[in-house]
Amino acid sequence: MPVSEHIAFVVNGTPRELDVEPRRLLVQALREDLDMTGTHVGCDTSQCGACTVHVDGRAVKSCTMLAVQADGSSIKTIEGLAAGDVLHPMQTAFWEQHGLQCGFCTPGMIMTAVDLLGRNPDPTDDEIRHAIEGNFCRCTGYQNIVAAIRAAAAAMRTGAGATA
């Protein structure tokens, strides 16, 4: 039998413990072991960013991190972004600006965008486009994603329900 490691971390505010193979990726632990399938896998070379989550407050491609490396950390996924029924301003902005079509890249894109606004609350379009370079979208041509992040930034600067 494969060796397994015991890990403990906090996911969306809830303490979780798992026994995982050392080779298990964080995204696999989230999707397969914790049944949190909002975080997606779009590639196998850390290019697409569909698996982006927050680890200790920073955006991380969860296919690029072993689950054992997340031991002791605090993780936020797309499922934990809204405050109950109140959407995060970034979620609202993606909805209002038509920042998604098939929706597959959307969770990772939103988590990356929230990370950007945490570091830069008023980014230019160029800064937004640079910040999401590690997240592929094949549907939108990125235009309405940029518009959504711009709209979310404006909403969060004016304090419209910001919870990031």
Added chain:
Amino acid sequence: MTTDVLGARIKRVEDPRFITGNGNYLDDIKLPSMAHLAILRSPYAHANIRSIDIAAAKAMPGVAAVFVGADIPYNPLPMAWPAGGSAGIQNNVNTPRVLATDSVKWTGEGVAAVVADTAAQAFDALDAIIVDYEPLPAVVDAEKAIAPGAPQLHENAPNNVVFEWSVGDKAGTDAAVDAAEVVVRQRLVNQRLIPNPMETRGNIGWYNPGTDEYTIWMSSQTPHIQRLLLAAFVMGVPEHKIRCISPDVGGAFGSKIFTYADYPLTLFASKALGGRPVKWVEARRESYGSTIHGRDHITYLEIAGTRDGEITGLRVKTLANLGGRLSTIGPGIPTTLYARVLSGCYKIPNVYAEVTGVYTNTTFVDAYRGAGRPEATYVIERAMDLFAAEIGMDRAEIRRRNFIAADKFPYENPSGLGTASGGAKIYIDSGNYEPALDKALATAGYAGIDKAKTDARKRGKYLGIGLSTYIEVCGVAPSKWIGAVGEGWGAAMWESANIKMHLTGKTVVTMGTQPQGQGHETTYSQIVSHELGIPMEDIVVQHSDTQGTPFGYGSYGSRTSSVGSTAAIKAAAKIREKARRMAAHMLEAAVDDIEVDGANYFVKGSPDRVKTIQEIAFAIDLAFDPPEGMEPYLDETAYHDTPNCTWPFGTHIAIVEIDEDTGHVDLVRYVAVDDVGKKINPMIVDGQLHGGIAQGVGQALWEGAVYDDNGQLLTGSMLDYAMPRASYFPNLELGETVTPSPVNPIGVKGVGEAGAIASTAAVANAVVDALSPLGIRHLDMPYTPQTVWRAIQGAKGGQA
């Protein structure tokens, strides 16, 4: 109508689940006792299989079964669209088996499969399978594949030819070219692309031993077609014993239309395991060899005309690389969907095209966003620029001069739309091309472009502007045409809708189409809300499950808004008519005296004698007191076969700057004026255009599948294949003209592919325009810095 959501920018009803991580994509589905399947794929592009040893793999931890091709009794996959249909044109057909048996024809063809308790165990066991291959010489280029002495892929396809097909008037076109004042010739390569929806493919097969029924969850654009093809052609299982379900589909762009070997594979495996559900999810690198590619044409074009810019003839010879074996409709793409629209929006009197389909040791090629029409648009739009350059005419003016005039519609083009045998014809339904051109020119500042070019030179840049005045065939297709002898696709292409209004007034709309991100749940709700006068929030749109939705041909070819919507409108009309009869009964009036305004059914001249459709639904669904002979329930199904395709058009203009020292191409501005007719939801239309334009720009500037001479895919991962990123694009500038299509009641045309069809040629023409001061008249895509730098150095007489 009192409710006026039709045509409004309404937020999508599907989005809440997607923005909260509650979408339900294929890989999100987990079933009790589910096993996982992994496929061993050929590392060789061309080889005979001498033997496969699976003994060690079977003994690996967690392994439930290992299969090779000989274990599987199913037929090879179907090929449903031969070139020329059943008109007697020879098609030398070879399609994949579920797993290869004797030989492999491309890197990535499946040769064995492992089923295990976990996906990791299945992948681990693949390494323990020993395949003894006899490697054979490979060929990946279509032109080399048909040359004497090339490696031969299939015994029944001499010289690797799949078919030789032609369309148009050869004698007339030959005479026009011979007699012309000016003839311009060019070889064009339309490079191979990899579709890359963000969700790869996958499926879960489940055999129920209790009922002898098969269920498959599949990331597919066409669940109904898949059930039909799996039943009738592959598995030999009756159609009513198979159920196909598409959950949320994470993008497709054509690549999820087809019948893939993994569908029958998981169903076979599940039955072999006594009914354990079996999941297979395609890894991204795996997908580059197991899901179709697009484009890959080599074309020799000749365009003929007068010194003052009247085009009199177009003669085209195209080699279409279709891969190592044929995908489901591979031959239909470079024939019907390409060569028949080569003349685009121009009144070219003589058009003739020869197309040769070719086998090579590469992944199969089939429909990718636009499917034939981007290739055709690239040919004719490059041809117009080449001809204008030759005679020294302005590129906007040569287009204007040759446009089909606005009073000439419906227009029968000479490249064969009207010539399918059996008398079935289609026409270009409508058009008014000059206003879109004028609007785009004005927006882009075309008149002042020379000054911009001069200014750019001072900064060490070459600035170029490129036009693409395109048309597009949407709303496929009249069944009598698309299914006609001589055209292909041996099936119909109507669509279906069912509307049920339950007794609470809540309404379920079930559709035969199948969304992959286009927002059908929103747009169909808008339509039904408009038609029946009920709130959108009272409507749920269901789709994508062969159990519970009427048969439909699925979503591709920009057909849903025209064909699917009309089916929904027809079903709503049936609901309205039954409701009128019930209202007459309830109001004790004559049916002819009942008028309808939104949800209100009232007696003519007495608006206070009124029943709402919700009241009517309650009454007829309960059916305590129906009129004599009326069956209970508001439950109506409609099928719609479109009388014609629809024909969007427009002008796209790209402005690029090329760095003289590095060859880097910067897309500075992009202006698109599209006429897609009336819009159901303009916000969704804009989004479709954005995405389509980005994919077309991707082809022009970055994307391309590259094989080495041994058939190894060098762009075999997302790390190597140049996917467009956000920072590569300027803000796209969209404009519109509105010429309603006469083909359907809303006047919509379809928009899923228009952006991708138009944009590649616009950017290509801009790049060549930028380089034209150096004497460069053509360059093949993609315009990577290396390609452009070499061209610049070559033109300057330096070392390239």
